[in-house]
Amino acid sequence: MPVQVQGEVLSIRKVGAYNAMTVVAPGIAELTKPGHFVALQVGGPESSMLLRRAFAIYDVKERGVYGGTVEFVFSVHGKGTAWLATRRPQDKVDVVGPLGKPFRLPTQPVNATLVGGGYGSAPLLPLANALRERGSRVDFVLGAGSADRLFGTLDAKRIGSSLSVTTDDGSAGERGRVSDVLPDVLDRTRADVVYACGPMAMLRAVHDLAAARGIPSQVAVEESMACGVGVCMTCVLPVVGDDGISRMVRSCVEGPVFLGERVRWDDVGTVPEDVLGAPVSTGGGH
Amino acid sequence: MSELTLRPRETPQLPAVDLSTTLAGVRFPNPVFTASGCAAAGQELDQFFDVTAIGGVVTKSIMLAARSGRATPRMAETPSGMLNSIGLQGPGIEAFLDKDLSWLAGRGARAVVSIAGGSVEDYAKLAMKLRGRPGLSMVEVNISCPNVEDRGQVFACDPAAAAAVVSAVRRNTDKGVPVFAKLSPDVTDIALIARSVVDAGADGLSVINTLLGMAIDTTTMRPVLGGVTGGLSGPAIRPIAVRCVWQCHAALPDVPILGMGGIRTGLDALEFLLAGASAVSVGTTVFGDPTAPVRVLHELAHALAERGIDRLSDIVGLAHQPAQKYVPQDPDPVGDDLPEES
Numbered sequence: 001m002p003v004q005v006q007g008e009v010l011s012i013r014k015v016g017a018y019n020a021m022t023v024v025a026p027g028i029a030e031l032t033k034p035g036h037f038v039a040l041q042v043g044g045p046e047s048s049m050l051l052r053r054a055f056a057i058y059d060v061k062e063r064g065v066y067g068g069t070v071e072f073v074f075s076v077h078g079k080g081t082a083w084l085a086t087r088r089p090q091d092k093v094d095v096v097g098p099l100g101k102p103f104r105l106p107t108q109p110v111n112a113t114l115v116g117g118g119y120g121s122a123p124l125l126p127l128a129n130a131l132r133e134r135g136s137r138v139d140f141v142l143g144a145g146s147a148d149r150l151f152g153t154l155d156a157k158r159i160g161s162s163l164s165v166t167t168d169d170g171s172a173g174e175r176g177r178v179s180d181v182l183p184d185v186l187d188r189t190r191a192d193v194v195y196a197c198g199p200m201a202m203l204r205a206v207h208d209l210a211a212a213r214g215i216p217s218q219v220a221v222e223e224s225m226a227c228g229v230g231v232c233m234t235c236v237l238p239v240v241g242d243d244g245i246s247r248m249v250r251s252c253v254e255g256p257v258f259l260g261e262r263v264r265w266d267d268v269g270t271v272p273e274d275v276l277g278a279p280v281s282t283g284g285g286h
Numbered sequence: 287m288s289e290l291t292l293r294p295r296e297t298p299q300l301p302a303v304d305l306s307t308t309l310a311g312v313r314f315p316n317p318v319f320t321a322s323g324c325a326a327a328g329q330e331l332d333q334f335f336d337v338t339a340i341g342g343v344v345t346k347s348i349m350l351a352a353r354s355g356r357a358t359p360r361m362a363e364t365p366s367g368m369l370n371s372i373g374l375q376g377p378g379i380e381a382f383l384d385k386d387l388s389w390l391a392g393r394g395a396r397a398v399v400s401i402a403g404g405s406v407e408d409y410a411k412l413a414m415k416l417r418g419r420p421g422l423s424m425v426e427v428n429i430s431c432p433n434v435e436d437r438g439q440v441f442a443c444d445p446a447a448a449a450a451v452v453s454a455v456r457r458n459t460d461k462g463v464p465v466f467a468k469l470s471p472d473v474t475d476i477a478l479i480a481r482s483v484v485d486a487g488a489d490g491l492s493v494i495n496t497l498l499g500m501a502i503d504t505t506t507m508r509p510v511l512g513g514v515t516g517g518l519s520g521p522a523i524r525p526i527a528v529r530c531v532w533q534c535h536a537a538l539p540d541v542p543i544l545g546m547g548g549i550r551t552g553l554d555a556l557e558f559l560l561a562g563a564s565a566v567s568v569g570t571t572v573f574g575d576p577t578a579p580v581r582v583l584h585e586l587a588h589a590l591a592e593r594g595i596d597r598l599s600d601i602v603g604l605a606h607q608p609a610q611k612y613v614p615q616d617p618d619p620v621g622d623d624l625p626e627e628s
Contacts, residue, residue: 001333002333002334003334004334004575004576041574048366049363050363050366050368050521050570050571050573050574051361051368051573051574052573052574080363094575096334096576224359226363226368226370226573227572227573227576229330229331229333229334230326230330231324231326231331231572231573231576232324232361232370232372232573233323233326233346233355233360233372233375234358234360234370235358236358236360236375237358247354248354253330269358269512271354271356271357275354276354277351277352277354277355277375277376277377277378278354279354
């Protein structure tokens with residue numbers, strides 16, 4: 001069950017183009033599993049920004065010197081994240097977490113390929129540790145626009161059996177997209193399962209490549225959220241349920257991790273006609 | 287570091303103020319409710335605070351059939367507010383009764399069920415479905431959702447259409463269960479609509495729904511929202527909401543009002559009570575602060591205590607009274623010797 005905590009910034013550091021923030025947030029670390037996320041208030045008590053910002057959890061420590069800590073990675077791309085980037089140790093931040101459904105772990109040792117786009121690699125690193133602890137093999141494919149937008153390559157090299165890197169501009173690894181190198185990795189490692197986190201277009205490409213080989217995938221999506229706790233209904237996408245019926249589901253509580261085969265990739269951003277309760281396109285009704 | 291604390295799940299001790307409020311004959315232990323569309327049906331928020339500790343849970347508007355809502359993006363943050371174009375996504379009344387209302391009843395929460403439809407008949411059927419349901423304290427008739435394809439069907443913009451809906455709901459609702467009509471601020475004269483729904487049988491008014499708004503992305507140079515237009519909510523609309531509550535209370539002083547629109551603090555809630563609301567809903571603020579309803583309740587209780595007010599019901603609509611009748615010429619800063627209303 002998530003908790004709302006008045007946390008305190010322990011540290012904030014620049015990692016390439018990103019920021020990694022560690023917050024003392026008692027009660028969250030103990031409950032966190034790989035794939036969970038936290039949602040933070042931004043702008044202070046008189047802020048004109050009302051909505052929470054959601055970030056995948058990168059690392060937790062259950063018993064730091066000051067109590068449990070949570071670390072997450074973010075990129076500045078608006079006023080809210082710009083405010084967050086100016087926080088300093090001992091500043092207060094209001095944190096809710098852990099939120100969402102985490103990655104599901106296989107019961108048997110498997111060969112797992114983990115694909116991260118940009119700082120989407122952050123939740124994959126604790127996932128890799130959890131997989132390794134269960135005797136699984138882990139191979140990484142990390143991609144970004146440029147070298148400074150890669151995150152966690154050192155960790156990935158340490159934890160994984162192999163690491164493939166791509167950048168759009170060729171400033172690190174191979175020039176290109178993760179989808180350019182993924183087929184080779186899947187074939188070479190005889191992958192049993194693929195885990196991915198990153199932009200929607202990348203997730204789709206990863207799912208398609210895995211599915212073409214009959215390999216199941218789990219993807220952590222990034223839909224924009226207002227609350228993160230399941231009450232605002234803004235972060236929906238069309239997903240097929242266990243009963244075969246498609247619904248507009250909330251990525252904050254039913255996700256952010258979905259089985260790749262269940263996401264209606266062609267229809268993300270729309271309301272397909274066959275989802276439960278879709279408008280009848282005969283006009284008049286609403 | 288010693289100040290770091292978990293937010294208490296239990297409601298902290300409230301000062302000795304009688305916070306109870308009566309809405310059309312139904313008594314609630316305190317005046318702070320959730321707002322429709324900002325609390326789902328209470329279960330998610332019950333993880334963060336005890337939903338039985340607040341006045342009531344106003345559920346997201348439910349329709350007869352399941353409804354997918356609109357395409358994404360459904361949300362845009364705006365200065366001190368947000369636009370939403372959810373489009374009344376919901377499971378339909380049957381699933382709602384089975385899963386949501388029964389949960390609220392079992393939990394012991396006071397449920398205010400918001401209903402929405404495309405026709406007078408829809409509303410009548412929804413009201414019938416709610417008959418005799420345990421846990422139901424009130425019905426809120428959403429005649430003012432701006433996220434419908436046909437703006438002509440926003441009943442709250444037309445006095446006759448609004449009256450027809452409210453009359454159908456009132457006829458089909460159990461005696462003793464108040465029917466509140468939720469009004470839109472997007473009208474020339476909200477008091478006119480208020481009178482019309484009250485004449486049609488509304489026991490009270492929920493004031494206000496969101497305002498129709500829009501945002502355009504200056505990078506893509508296209509509308510931000512999938513639904514193009516959306517409902518504006520949050521503190522940005524609070525002065526409009528206070529004005530609407532004021533006008534409705536001035537026109538119909540005996541009709542109870544559930545006030546809402548941008549309430550973020552206990553003092554914001556107090557402002558609505560002074561304008562004439564007997565209770566308030568905390569809506570958009572919940573998205574940023576899931577414990578906001580209990581926090582607002584606590585802050586309100588302290589604000590009343592600090593002003594020497596023993597009974598919440600004494601100050602409903604107080605701002606309409608001439609100032610000298612209640613406020614001393616040179617108010618004592620402690621504020622504990624204000625004359626009591628007899």
